[in-house]
Amino acid sequence: MRISILTTAQVDASTAAQADRGGPIMGIAILGRIKARLKNNSAAVQEAGRQTQPCAISCKLETEIRYGKLRGWAYNVHNPGERLTVQLCRDGEVLQEVLSCRPRPDLAHVIPTPFDYGFAISLPVVDCRKSPAIFSLRVAEYPDAPVKNGVVTLAMCDKDSVVRGASDKQLTGRFINGWAVDAATGKGGRRLIVMIDDNFLAEVIANSPRKDIVKAGLGEINCGFRIKLPKSFYDGESHVVTVIDSVTKIILNNAGVKFSLADIKNGLEIERSRLAGEMYKSYLRHFKGKMA
Numbered sequence: 428m429r430i431s432i433l434t435t436a437q438v439d440a441s442t443a444a445q446a447d448r449g450g451p452i453m454g455i456a457i458l459g460r461i462k463a464r465l466k467n468n469s470a471a472v473q474e475a476g477r478q479t480q481p482c483a484i485s486c487k488l489e490t491e492i493r494y495g496k497l498r499g500w501a502y503n504v505h506n507p508g509e510r511l512t513v514q515l516c517r518d519g520e521v522l523q524e525v526l527s528c529r530p531r532p533d534l535a536h537v538i539p540t541p542f543d544y545g546f547a548i549s550l551p552v553v554d555c556r557k558s559p560a561i562f563s564l565r566v567a568e569y570p571d572a573p574v575k576n577g578v579v580t581l582a583m584c585d586k587d588s589v590v591r592g593a594s595d596k597q598l599t600g601r602f603i604n605g606w607a608v609d610a611a612t613g614k615g616g617r618r619l620i621v622m623i624d625d626n627f628l629a630e631v632i633a634n635s636p637r638k639d640i641v642k643a644g645l646g647e648i649n650c651g652f653r654i655k656l657p658k659s660f661y662d663g664e665s666h667v668v669t670v671i672d673s674v675t676k677i678i679l680n681n682a683g684v685k686f687s688l689a690d691i692k693n694g695l696e697i698e699r700s701r702l703a704g705e706m707y708k709s710y711l712r713h714f715k716g717k718m719a
Contacts, residue, residue: 507539517561525548562579590608635651
């Protein structure tokens with residue numbers, strides 16, 4: 428693109444010369460045409476600059492799921508005032524989209540002021556029993572811009588997974604129970620996301636005692652978790668539980684376990700029986716101690 432730009436001095440000289448030849452009225456008309464030409468040239472220069480300036484989009488998805496959300500940030504390095512739209516896609520279809528405008532003061536060392544370039548997208552839960560579900564993130568305004576960690580894979584737990592675990596099929600009273608360990612070390616302490624009916628319920632650390640897991644040789648004792656069901660689920664309807672490891676995005680075994688009000692009542696009876704048995708054993712130990 429070739430652009431001709433006149434300086435102010437050139438404009439003044441040209442205007443003066445033409446005004447001398449054609450009088451003041453013609454000089455004013457010529458001056459107006461020259462100013463319009465300068466304005467057009469300036470717009471052309473700005474457009475050429477935009478075309479040649481590389482697009483610099485900083486967009487990153489954090490590796491860990493927190494509170495059922497995929498979190499990250501996105502902003503235009505050359506135009507920080509622009510608000511970008513982040514889309515979550517699967518097989519080319521846009522499932523969700525959000526505006527990157529959430530405050531993230533914890534990222535002051537990464538993103539510019541006012542640090543409100545964060546986004547959070549709800550984690551989609553799909554049936555992964557036959558094959559993993561693969562999602563991708565992209566910036567709607569700049570679909571070709573790279574997104575760091577922009578691919579998310581949800582997969583079922585299997586013998587080759589880096590995390591082993593399961594949610595228990597049987598409720599214990601009003602509680603959902605389960606366990607999770609690192610497959611290589613057998614250690615617990617995994618951060619888990621508990622979903623009911625594809626909605627976030629709780630984030631929990633799997634560090635409660637599970638003697639049955641130790642006896643089975645599956646992991647160390649402190650690898651269990653226990654989540655109390657809200658009363659809103661005591662509605663007589665059937666609900667589905669899914670537990671996901673927050674870092675690896677591995678879905679624990681027994682995903683899709685269903686429970687209903689009857690299961691809750693049955694779980695309560697089992698828990699009462701267990702507690703009654705423990706109280707009876709405690710009474711016997713106490714009584715034997717008295718008799719000794």
